[in-house]
Structures are given as structure tokens and as C-alpha cells.
Amino acid sequence: MKLFGNAMLLKNAIESIDAFIQEHTAEVCPHCRNVCCINRHGRYDYADLIYIQALGLKPPAYKENVRDTDRCQFLAASGCTIERALRPFRCNWYFCDAILKSMEDGAVKPYRQFIKQFQKIIELKKAVEDASLNDNNDRVTS
Numbered sequence: 001m002k003l004f005g006n007a008m009l010l011k012n013a014i015e016s017i018d019a020f021i022q023e024h025t026a027e028v029c030p031h032c033r034n035v036c037c038i039n040r041h042g043r044y045d046y047a048d049l050i051y052i053q054a055l056g057l058k059p060p061a062y063k064e065n066v067r068d069t070d071r072c073q074f075l076a077a078s079g080c081t082i083e084r085a086l087r088p089f090r091c092n093w094y095f096c097d098a099i100l101k102s103m104e105d106g107a108v109k110p111y112r113q114f115i116k117q118f119q120k121i122i123e124l125k126k127a128v129e130d131a132s133l134n135d136n137n138d139r140v141t142s
């Protein structure tokens with residue numbers, strides 16, 4: 001139960017910064033000549049899968065036989081087709097220099113709120129992982 005609760009808090013926290021990030025990626029990414037979205041980055045790691053499973057969801061199906069370095073299979077003309085809260089964490093964590101500059105050059109208050117919320121997201125991600133470990137330990141000892 002704690003695992004689900006923490007996963008929901010994490011999902012809500014990621015959703016809360018979606019509009020802010022989107023505002024900057026919509027401005028900067030269409031001009032990018034070196035798009036960072038490649039198949040290797042679109043894969044979930046173990047911690048991502050714990051979080052997705054804790055929410056009772058399944059990761060999207062992967063196409064077979066795609067090259068790691070090719071354009072990510074989840075990237076469409078309008079951007080990533082996976083909702084932000086369910087993307088691999090490395091996707092939500094990564095901000096290139098151009099995006100960071102756009103954020104830093106923007107209004108101060110939303111940027112500060114974003115940084116604060118992002119710190120909360122890191123803590124919640126750790127809480128999800130810890131709750132998963134505790135769940136597993138309980139199963140082993142019961």
C-alpha cells in the first residue's frame with residue numbers, strides 16, 4: 001500500500017512540472033539539430049519498472065529489431081508519445097544545455113518552483129524504491 005501511495009505521489013509530482021517543461025521544449029526542441037531521443041534512452045530501467053508496476057500499469061510495447069542509436073520509437077512529430085509521468089526516468093531527468101538556458105532565462109518564480117518540485121521528485125523516486133525493497137523483504141520473511 002505504501003508502494004502504491006508513494007508511486008501516486010511521484011506521478012502527481014511529475015505531472016505538476018509537465019507544463020513548465022513543455023513550455024521550454026516546445027520553444028527549443030523544434031530547432032534542435034541533434035535530437036536526444038534515441039531508442040537506447042527510451043528503454044525503462046529496473047526502477048522505472050517498479051514504479052510503473054506499482055501504479056498497476058504496463059510499459060508500452062517495444063518494437064523488435066530497432067537499433068539503439070536510431071530515433072526513439074516513441075518519438076512522433078508532436079514529441080514523445082508516452083505521457084510524461086510514465087516516461088523512463090532518464091527522459092524526465094535529462095535537460096540539455098539549450099533547455100536549461102531557456103529555463104534559466106525565463107521567469108524566476110516558475111523556475112524556482114520547478115527546482116523545488118524536482119528535488120521532491122528525486123526524494124519520491126527514492127521512497128518508491130525503498131517501499132519496493134521493504135515489500136519484498138516482508139514477503140521473504142512472512
Ligand code: SF4
Pocket residue numbers: 025028029032033034035036037095096097098099
Ligand atoms: S531536449 Fe535538447 S537535445 Fe533533446 S531534442 Fe530538445 S533541444 Fe534537442
Ligand code: SF4
Pocket residue numbers: 036037038039041042043072073074075076079080081082087088091
Ligand atoms: S522522451 Fe520519449 S521519445 Fe524521447 S527518448 Fe524518452 S521515451 Fe523516447
